Amino acid sequence: MTDGRGLVERLAAVPDRLAVAAATAPPPAPGEWSASEIVRHLIAVEQDVWLPRLAKLETEEHPRWEWAEPGPWPGEPDATLAELLDRFRALRAATLGRLAALDEAGWARTGTHQTFGELDVAGLMTKAIDHDEEHIGGLAAD
Secondary structure (H helix, E strand, O other), rough: OOOOOHHHHHHHHHHHHHHHHHHOOOOOOOOOOOOHHHHHHHHHHHHHHHHHHHHHHHHOOOOOOOOOOOOOOOOOOOOOOOHHHHHHHHHHHHHHHHHHHHHHHHOOOOEEEEEEEEEEEHHHHHHHHHHHHHHHHHHHOO
């Protein structure tokens, strides 16, 4: 089994890192997403991509996934940045809860992504971290 502890720790650290990056981000360049829009996007990805894919790994034998890159989450249009960060934190906690429930066989389950090929749980969650890092880095670079 892949030792998921380091991976889980990295996933768990994202909400705090995102909060700092979002709070200190300069105004976006024209045509770029604001900090709130980036957080909304990460909400949509957690809710519509990572959590459903983990659920499919629990219930289906070798699921197949298409490329998905949702836009910003449209819910709660008047939410503050702090409220959006709280929502992301809650969704990430749900992801971490699913991972905590996995045994060795659960971590070994695989699916096939149309772009990335076969991924086990650790591979899928590495893609999640890579995606998080891309957007956190983008906030600092704006």
